[in-house]
Amino acid sequence: MPVKDKALELRPLFAQLGLLGHTDGSVMFSLGQTAVICGVYGPAEVKPHKERLEGATVEISLRPPSGPTGLQEKAKEAVLKGLVESSILGSLHPRTSVFVSLQPLDMDGGELAAAVNATCLALMDCSISMRCLFASVEVTRTEDGIILLDPSQKQATKAVAKATFVFESVNQDVLASHLEGRWSEKAFQAGLQAALDGSKAIFQFYRETVKRKFSKELMMK
Amino acid sequence: MRDVPLSNLERQFLLDALEESKRLDGRSTPQRRPLELHFGRVEGTALVSVGETQSDHASLVYAQASASIAEPAVSRPIEGMLNIFVTYCGSAAARFADAAGTAGGDEAVEVTRLLERCLKESRCLDLESLCIVAEEKVWQIRLDVNILSAAAGGVADAASVAALAALAHFKRPEIHPVSERDPVALAIHHYPVLSTFAFFNRQKSGSNAEKIVCVDPTWQEEQVMAGKIVFGVNPYREICTLHLAGQLLIDKSVVLRYAHVASQHAKSVVDLIKNQLHEDTQKRLAGQTEEIGFAFAFKQNSILQNVKPAEMVSTANLEHV
Numbered sequence: 112m113p114v115k116d117k118a119l120e121l122r123p124l125f126a127q128l129g130l131l132g133h134t135d136g137s138v139m140f141s142l143g144q145t146a147v148i149c150g151v152y153g154p155a156e157v158k159p160h161k162e163r164l165e166g167a168t169v170e171i172s173l174r175p176p177s178g179p180t181g182l183q184e185k186a187k188e189a190v191l192k193g194l195v196e197s198s199i200l201g202s203l204h205p206r207t208s209v210f211v212s213l214q215p216l217d218m219d220g221g222e223l224a225a226a227v228n229a230t231c232l233a234l235m236d237c238s239i240s241m242r243c244l245f246a247s248v249e250v251t252r253t254e255d256g257i258i259l260l261d262p263s264q265k266q267a268t269k270a271v272a273k274a275t276f277v278f279e280s281v282n283q284d285v286l287a288s289h290l291e292g293r294w295s296e297k298a299f300q301a302g303l304q305a306a307l308d309g310s311k312a313i314f315q316f317y318r319e320t321v322k323r324k325f326s327k328e329l330m331m332k
Numbered sequence: 333m334r335d336v337p338l339s340n341l342e343r344q345f346l347l348d349a350l351e352e353s354k355r356l357d358g359r360s361t362p363q364r365r366p367l368e369l370h371f372g373r374v375e376g377t378a379l380v381s382v383g384e385t386q387s388d389h390a391s392l393v394y395a396q397a398s399a400s401i402a403e404p405a406v407s408r409p410i411e412g413m414l415n416i417f418v419t420y421c422g423s424a425a426a427r428f429a430d431a432a433g434t435a436g437g438d439e440a441v442e443v444t445r446l447l448e449r450c451l452k453e454s455r456c457l458d459l460e461s462l463c464i465v466a467e468e469k470v471w472q473i474r475l476d477v478n479i480l481s482a483a484a485g486g487v488a489d490a491a492s493v494a495a496l497a498a499l500a501h502f503k504r505p506e507i508h509p510v511s512e513r514d515p516v517a518l519a520i521h522h523y524p525v526l527s528t529f530a531f532f533n534r535q536k537s538g539s540n541a542e543k544i545v546c547v548d549p550t551w552q553e554e555q556v557m558a559g560k561i562v563f564g565v566n567p568y569r570e571i572c573t574l575h576l577a578g579q580l581l582i583d584k585s586v587v588l589r590y591a592h593v594a595s596q597h598a599k600s601v602v603d604l605i606k607n608q609l610h611e612d613t614q615k616r617l618a619g620q621t622e623e624i625g626f627a628f629a630f631k632q633n634s635i636l637q638n639v640k641p642a643e644m645v646s647t648a649n650l651e652h653v
Contacts, residue, residue: 124640127630132388132483133335133425141627144373148392148480150423155333172422172429176377177396177476210333210429212422214480216394216626217373260646308646320638327635
């Protein structure tokens with residue numbers, strides 16, 4: 112059964128750092144065939160009415176592939192804003208702004224997960240101090256109770272329930288979760304475990320990406 | 333947020349170098365930068381880059397065409413509609429980084445107008461073929477052009493290539509369900525392409541002296557130039573758009589000379605679009621769906637890139653839960 116064989120497979124990952132010249136940090140990230148471009152500015156000047164004395168002001172702009180920004184994008188922006196605010200050390204940079212701009216290019220399942228991972232990579236490329244990294248994976252459950260990790264659009268057509276989890280890198284705790292459909296307690300735990308395993312592979316990928324970026328500097332020492 | 337401005341020293345250096353026909357990126361004045369074009373998984377999506385994608389000296393433009401059914405304009409009851417929307421994303425430059433979404437202001441308006449004149453007013457798209465029922469229902473084509481990075485300048489040129497490629501790649505559904513009839517490509521009569529020429533005044537001689545002309549200016553050159561001409565020309569050497577900006581006087585013969593140069597550029601761009609389109613069609617026909625799309629568009633051997641193949645990450649037994 113082909114679906115079952117690839118049930119717990121994480122699709123190929125690709126990242127290119129520093130693609131967008133005018134940003135402070137940027138990445139083109141793809142998860143399977145879902146591709147997203149992310150650019151980050153910060154810590155930079157903030158508009159007076161958005162200024163916060165206790166930390167950096169985080170702003171997210173997620174554009175749809177076509178048409179004006181809708182509710183779906185606004186909902187994803189809210190999730191991302193919470194994630195960025197809780198993971199960067201904003202108190203080091205009071206009265207500044209951190210601006211994240213995201214543009215999905217291709218959609219093939221796991222769009223929210225790809226956007227979250229791209230944001231984390233762009234923040235790393237931007238060298239903003241963070242208390243933890245974050246990584247996200249989507250899992251789905253088919254009708255006959257098979258958990259699929261990181262499914263493509265085609266694989267997800269048979270899904271009856273969907274969940275996206277975001278984990279942090281220090282204690283592997285859940286930072287955010289987004290559920291659709293019905294999840295039994297047992298299935299939820301199984302999905303959570305699969306997503307946690309997937310996130311570990313993504314954290315490893317982050318490390319390799321940054322190691323490659325600084326490989327020339329590391330060789331000098 | 334504010335952009336990092338170009339300092340007076342940088343401006344002067346650039347002008348001094350141009351006086352000797354040298355450019356900061358090592359090009360000669362009539363030379364263009366490499367152009368890359370990729371198509372997405374969805375039909376009607378295109379990503380164009382100008383400059384070097386392995387470093388950050390590249391401009392990136394993403395275009396997507398989509399179709400919906402609408403009522404035609406009263407004055408043109410048997411014609412479909414083409415609407416163009418240009419947005420500068422927050423990542424294009426720091427001045428666009430605003431969640432409230434100024435969406436590019438004057439610059440976006442300039443590019444929108446250029447694209448409208450180039451694609452709409454040149455009537456390159458056969459709008460009559462988009463009519464379903466006269467005076468009642470026509471196809472409305474929406475073309476979204478998102479500028480992802482403006483770091484290397486040449487945004488209008490790249491946007492026109494992306495827009496044209498997206499239209500050429502797009503397939504609109506027939507009015508029957510997609511399962512019954514295959515979607516059809518749009519009828520395009522000719523392919524007009526924008527090309528920008530930057531003009532610089534010579535510093536030592538008077539204002540009557542012949543100006544220095546740079547083809548395909550970079551972002552820095554755009555900051556310093558005295559003015560520019562933007563041509564929309566198709567490979568048949570027909571001028572569809574002529575846009576003059578900045579304070580400069582230009583002789584008629586200069587216009588004709590550069591229109592010829594622009595048409596050669598148009599020819600190479602149209603060849604590129606047709607080749608890529610052919611390749612994409614072949615892959616789709618052969619069912620190589622894993623090779624189409626933007627996912628690995630810029631893949632090359634660089635330390636800024638990292639690739640990880642698919643991997644089984646968990647061995648837990650998660651069946652029938």
